[in-house]
Amino acid sequence: MSQQYNSITSLYMKRRLSSKHVLEKKTVKSIVGPYIKGAKVLELACGFGFYTYDLVDWGADSIVGVDVSSGMLEASRCLAISHGRQISKVQLELGNVFEPTAYPNGPFDIVFGGWMLNYAPDLETLTQTFRNINLNLRPGGLFVGITCPPAKDPESWFSAGDMSLGEPSLIAQLVERVDDGIKLRIKLRNDGDDGFECYYLRQDVHEVAAKAAGLSGQIQWKTTKELNHHDLVDDGSPERKRFIEEMAENWFSAVVISERPMK
């Protein structure tokens, strides 16, 4: 499970970069924006750097990025060099985000995890993940995660969903029901590639885990449809078209826990 991304790094990069994910990135920027200037950021499950170097461009002072896949971290270094991104402010660490670990340069003003919580298989692992967040977040800090939309019954949401956006397209299969939600297999193309496995746990499981881990801030779920990104002008551009398609899909949400009142 932990190294499952090594063999699909380039395919994953291709999908993530070609399908843009305009709405997802705009959402993250709008939430962290008021807090990012000069911030020390911990990015959990940073992958190939889809967010890492943007976090620097948005104003972060430094980033520690952690991922369990050496292939993803290597891809992140290559991407930074080939695209001339600010790698000097970024420190990449190989590690398992489910194990509470005090990372170098902590505690952090912001902990961010894009598509990270959905790898925890159960309440216990999710609680350990939130313990890791709590251990590394300074008092009054901000946690932002991107994950599946909040659901009482992930199976019914999943059955209604369409994840075909992007190239190569995603194929999501139900592997099994587990105590706290469902286990999924996501394939990146339909030609025998194994893809990767992840989980879609219920909303209440996340909320119980965060509290049990000692995070005291209110947990907020910002779902795709509730977000108000109407600042993108309808200019008929491909970016705007993609944005409208993403709005209709409701395929992600932002989980926000602020240990102080939000700006």
Ligand SMILES: C[S@@+](CC[C@H](N)C(=O)[O-])C[C@H]1O[C@@H](n2cnc3c(N)ncnc32)[C@H](O)[C@@H]1O
């Ligand atoms: C869907 S990718 C998201 C990567 C990046 N955050 C993004 O938004 O593109 C999931 C990442 O989580 C990493 N991952 C999965 N389980 C992990 C764990 N237990 N510890 C650290 N990284 C993990 C994978 O290696 C992969 O890079």
